[in-house]
Amino acid sequence: MAEPASPAASSATSTGAGEARVAAAFAAAREQGRAALMPYMMGGFPDAEASRAIARAYADSGADLIELGIPFSDPLADGPVIHAAATTALEAGSGLEQALESCAEVSDRVPVVVMAYSNMILAVGGEAFASRLADAGACGVIVPDLPLGEGAEVREAIAGAGLALVPLVAQTTEPSRRLEIIRIAQGFIYAVAVIGTTGERSGDVGEALRDFVSDLRERAEVPVSVGFGISTPEQVAAFGEVADGVIVGSRLVREVQDASDTEAAVAAVSRFLSEAKEALDG
């Protein structure tokens, strides 16, 4: 069972409204004695309407937080499944606007953290981007290609809109840099479970990964969620033992890709999430 991350993971350190909602979601899961279930979806995939239905299914099936990808042409941190989903979404005419419709669809029920790449933020402008997210009810942003040291203006704009900027920490991140990232983290820390891009992997929580995550949890005031490569309810349960939150991405996106229509996609993701939730509770 997950230990409480730290008592300070509450509004005590939260300046933004988004951050407070994220903290509350983690706290609620913790109260039930389990890690938060954090499914990822590609906004606007396979098209805008189906994507809204999938967002609703996530909320209905027990997602504690939703991670919402904005389709981008060149997603460097993503493996083939999520890259292909982004390409399909773009071809279906989905962009920021359509992806944010999925955010607005559920953001009053479940906190939504948006995942977007730097170039999309720079193209729209940091402030405009952040305010569009805030308008859609998003709580935070993850920018997988904006590591510590880049994008001062983007950081300011995101903070200015009351959104949490969630940083990623990799197993390759040097100790001193880890501390610096932990120091400025908002909302939660995204611990990257694999050395690699997103995509389904088999395998257990190894010793090294366990140490990596527990070290982060000891030092951080915000919760630590783990993601990349987590693909089965069993893995969700195992990672839930060591982290405050578990993120499932490619597996769910693949369920949508493989489904014959929206109804089948909704059924498939709902089934997976129910099983994952059960595994976490168990």
Added chain:
Amino acid sequence: MSQAVEERFGRYGGRFVPETLIAALDELTAAWARAREDETFQAELGRLLRDFVGRPTPLYRAERLSERVGRRVYLKREDLAHTGAHKINNAVGQALLAKRMGKTRIIAETGAGQHGVATATACALLGLECVVYMGAEDIRRQAPNVARMNLLGATVAPVEAGARTLKEAVSAAIRDWVATVEDTHYVIGSVVGPAPYPALVRDLQRVIGDEARSQALDAEGALPERVIACVGGGSNSIGTFYAFLDDPVELIGIEPGGEGIESGRHGASLSAGSTGVLHGALSAVLADEQGQILEAHSVSAGLDYPGVGPEHAHLRDTGRASYFPVNDAEALLAFRELARLEGIIPALEPSHAVAWLLAESGSESEDAAASASRPGAAGAGAQDGFDLLCLSGRGDKDLDEVIAKLAEIDG
């Protein structure tokens, strides 16, 4: 040179990459800062550049071309370097560095195949495993280079994403590297990508300009008035420009105009792009208003890229260098023109630079005049000045493509 390895050029550059790569980029920066000051490393690199690559390459006074354009033109003969292009300067340097860093596996991307061949060659030389990512479309149009890479013992990994050209090949290589950073070095082929690559590749390509500058002084007792090079990612151009940055010399970069800037089908990120992030660096890119990266279009696979090195974006903004587009058709005609004028079959990439020179002096063939976009400042410069043009590679790889396309133009 005891200055730090630059991370930024003005506002451009940086490291917009997944966190997993940061440690490897730090390691590479530190390794390069040490290696480039290290006499043993420099001696070994210098020996390979001389005995294996065939440096210095000649600076050749192109008599009949000079006559045609009405001013003296010197060609820096990178086409005579081993494997047929400047790409080998960088590949040998990085492979040597990788070996020094204890990496056992090399990955690279390639567009025209020149960088892939150069990297495969360097890996054969140094006994390193080599995987080259190449867009499926480029595999088709640069078939001879694919055969070469295979022969050299490299694995060519086809990339099927997007337009299946250089941009996707770079992305595929970066994704590989994110998963293999511990034992793998990514030999990027141009002055693009996250820091320290733009500085590292420039440092390895500056040999072109360093040689050319002293060769020009030997030949003419003076510096050239203009230095001209084609710009894909920007490595042969920055390598040529760098020695002249503090000189009163005009620096001119020629971008792929594709079917014309107005057509939207081109690769001229400096002339017609916007500021954005591609492959880890902030620079000039081709993107739509939402920030989605657009496909580039060029007859030349080596220029078919929707971004450019960050140092070029900075040189453009400061006005130190100027950049002009040249269309596919002009480049194709210049390819043939140089073959017939000088007995040199250039690669399609530097054919763009030759085309600009011909057009700018008003001396292109009639066909070319009809299809020319008339780029750049009109009229040649002072009478007794001379030009130096980087002939970055030879055209064997392009023959099939060019012959077919010229047949279309000739009707």
